[in-house]
Amino acid sequence: MSVPMKETVEKRPQLDAAPLIVHVVRQFLPNRGGLEDVVANLARQTLKRGYRVRVVTLDSLFTAPENKLPARETIDGIEVVRIPWSGSRRYPVAPQVFRHIGDADLIHVHAIDFFFDALAWGRFLHRKPMVVTTHGGFFHTKKFLAIKKVWFRTxxxxxxxxYRRVICCSASDLSQFVQIVPDGMTIENGADVGKFADAASRTPERRIVTIGRFSVNKRLDLLLDATAVLLKRHPNWHLDIIGAESDLDAADVRREIAARSLQASVTLTVSPDNHAIRGIIAKASLMASASEYEGFGIVALEAMSAGLQPVLNTNEAYRVLARRHEEIILADFTRPELAADAIEKAYRNVTVEGLSLRKSLMQAAHAYSWDAVAERYIDLYRSIGIGT
Known part of the structure; x- marks a missing residue:
């Protein structure tokens, strides 16, 4: 999760002739989440390398569709254009996208949704080269799975x-998309390893943070079940739930907390800024995620950069990370007792290994810095003739 810094920048004449990359994404800043973070970080890195950048996105957040955002804005030097939409948050229809791509040298679409389909079918009109990053496709949940499979294969x-290239952001994405795009490639997402760097508690604490959208697939209910088991074993356990409303709102989460009588041991923080999140992390030693699906697992890497010991559900993206980084502990959160065992093991690791574990976690996260990831994207842009 990241927080935008608004600023107004003057156009620099020397950049007027620079290639223009237009990123098209359904949600962007000020919304906070993995997809928004990726696009914002890539846009910032692309600007640093001399390109011009525009983000075309929807004119309201899915959590507050009635509150219209400014039609144009500059955020962190990024030109942001927002357009009206209709339909559902899963497939928002926004045909005005075609008005804002005419001067693009390259269109970079993010996620598999209306924009992906519409810009593909309209390519004979706009005639712009395009790439797409998959961001998990649309298999985040098993809901309507049969229909999704038919849609995907047709x-x-x-x-x-x-699209010139279909870019998968994880090994699990590639295994899915190679079925329909044999020459798909992988550029794993970067993580902002600076914003929470070294923020975790310096002393072992029975305190867990979880960060992310309040979405059904994040399975906060399972994490709360594990927390209830932990509290039966030791009364000092505490869980901090940090995130933004999505297909669940704050009231939904509070009901789940109350249903387990965990109000005294679970704190819910909605849409905090990064400074506030650092303050919460500073009291904790562990990070947990019971998510049943992740496109890549950025939040786990950000937690590691803070020095938090992660305990992650056994979804495919987290299994890939755990195979690379032995510090990560996997758990089956559908079984609360076993998940609680894993969390207690993580706490013992922090207690015994202390500073050495903290350093290992932070070093592992550093390998995913956006500097390295952005270079791979720039190389891709250059390979199709955009930039020198």
């Missing part, structure tokens, strides 16, 4: 033909 397959 419309998604046809739309993908319009």
């Amino acid at each position: 419309l998604t397959r046809l739309s993908a033909i319009a």
Whole structure:
């Protein structure tokens, strides 16, 4: 999660002739989440390397569709254009996107949704080169799975033909998309390893943080079940739930907390800024995620950069990370007793290994810095003739 810093920048004449990358994404700053973080960080890194950047996105947040955001804004030097939309948050329809791509040298679409399909089918009109980053596709939950599979193998397959490259952000994405795009490539997401760097408690604490959207697939209910088990074993356990409203709102989460009588041991913080999140992390030693699906697992890497010991559910993205980094502990959160065992093991590790574990976690996270990831994207842009 990141927090935008608003600023107004003057156009620099020397950049007027620089290639223009137009990122198209359904949600962007001031919304906070993994997708928004990726696009914002990539846009900032691209600006630093001499490109011009525009982000075209929807004119309201899914959590507050009635509150219209400014049609144009500059955030961190990024030109942001927001357009009206209709339909559902899963497939928001926003045809005005075509008004804002005419001067693009490259269109970079993020996620598999209306924008992905519409820009593909409209390629004979706009004639712009395009790439797409998958961001997990649309298999985040098993809901409507049969329909999703048919859609994926028909419309998604046809739309993908319009793109110069289909970029998967994880090994699990590649295994899915290689079925319809044999020449798909992988550029794993970067993580902002600076914003929470070295922030975790210096002393072992029975305190857990979880950070992310309040979404059904994040399975906060399972994490709360594990917390209830922990509290039966030791009364000092505490869970901090940090995030932004999504298909669950704050009231939904509070009901889940109250249903387990955990009000005294669980704190809910909605849409805090990064300074506030650092303050919460400073009291904790552990990070946990019961998510049943992740496109990549950025939040786990950000937690590691803070020095938090992660305990993660056994979804595919987290299994990939755990195979690379032995510090990560996996747990089956559908079994609360076993998840609680894993969390207690993590706490013992922090108590015994202390500073050495903290250093290992931070070093592992540093390998995913955006400097390195952005270079891979710039190399891709250059390979299709955008930039020198």
